[in-house]
Amino acid sequence: MVNSVKEELLVTRREDKILFARVQDGKIVQLQAEDSDGGILGNIYVAKVRNIVKNINAAFVEFAKGQMGYLSLTGQIAPIHTDGTPRNDDRILIGDELIVQVTKEAVKTKPPTVSCAIELPGRYAVLTRKNGIVTSVSKKIQDEDKRENLRCILQEYAGESYGFVARTNSASCEEMTFRGEIEGLVKQYEQITKQGIHRTVYSVLYRAADGYLSQIRDSLGGQSTGILTDDEELYAQIQTYLEAGGLQDSMPLTLWDPDHGKMDAVYDISRTIEKVLRPKVWLRGGGYLIIQPTEALIAIDVNTGKAISKKKDVEKTFLKVNMEAVEEIARQLRLRNLSGMILIDFIDMKDPEHKEKVLQALERATAKDPVQTTVVDMTALGLVEVTRKKVRKSFYEQLKKGQD
Secondary structure, rough: OOOOOOEEEEEEEEEOOOEEEEEOOOOOEEEEEOOOOOOOOOEEEEEEEEEHHHHHHHEEEEEOOOOOEEEEEOOOOOOOOOOOOOOOOOOOOOOEEEEEEEEEEEOOHHHHHHHEOOOOOOOOOEEEEEOOOOOEEOOOOOHHHHHHHHHHHHHHHHHOEEEEEOOOHHOOOOOHHHHHHHHHHHHHHHHHHHHHHHHOOOEEEEOOOHHHHOOOOOOOOOEEEEEEEHHHHHHHHHHHHHHOOOOOOOOOOOOHHHHHHHHHHHHOHHHHHHHOOEEEEOOOOOEEEEEEOOOEEEEEEEEOOOHHHHHHOEEEEHHHHHHHHHHHHHHHHHHHHOEEEEEOOOOOOOOOHHHHHHHHHHHHHHHOOOEEEEEEEEEEOOEEEEEOOOOOHHHHHHHHHOOO
16 A cells, blocks of 8 residues: 655754754654754764773763763673773773764763664665674565565675664665665775774764754655755755765755745744643543653653543543544654653543553554654553653753753
């Protein structure tokens, strides 16, 4: 069945931030904000180990002047040392100089997370340095012949310390193009590791594309129909990025025509942001959600609101409100970029079939999220535990001023 969803990518400025929005069928489904000077997520540095905390099996490394990163030592891949000191094993010691990559942004009081398992993303594949040679294919590619062909190509290029993951859109990629990208990633990896040995601490060996450019790259070959921006400087930056990767014909880039009105107003950007920053979210049938982030978890409370007075059959009303809540919760998790442990307090239902129906609906709705989201279980009281992978800060944190 052909996917008929119309998707557009918007890039604009909001005060001192660059704002990216993904629009599907006229409705914003994803928001991302970043400082105009870019961020550190995905960057690769030469870092120095400043401290090792044995009781949490982790090291703290300084990857930029005064900027510490958290490096878990549990299951950590053998590090690439840059200080030239001979090693008899793969232990990490205080004073060591290592090549690390920022894998998670700082969140509240927690420093950025770094890893020795370097990843270099391409349009069709990702080079990954992990324990064991990884050659895997996206689960979303279901054609077994295609999967096997991609796997064989990846195995040809896998090195002693790195492997590859074929991305979903590699299924529609010409083999020559796919091989060319992999060869480019290998060359890039070799340059990074070679340069690292001759560079000083705090050196940036690789600077990841800005967040909005990464979103554009990851959308090429998908269902997106075009990129729109109302900023001439951003238009030039996107055009340069696409041309540098030979991607200018992959998706049309358009500078917004002010004769059509303001892009912000046409796509309801500011109003969507205002709603996203509020804890209360109204549902179509009169119910509502209360979304409350805390230090430990995200609490979401489903309420009947005005819906309860409209129906005589209370149990059916509860099911209806909960089913409406499911779709909106999945949308809000992505819009607000909420991650970690999420606890949802659905309206309590007595019918076991109704509970199962809500749980299955939530699993289907969250499965559409490109960020790994897992529905754990529902308790007898209707509490549902969901986990969503942490990468970037929440949208609220992204918008805050003075954030690193």
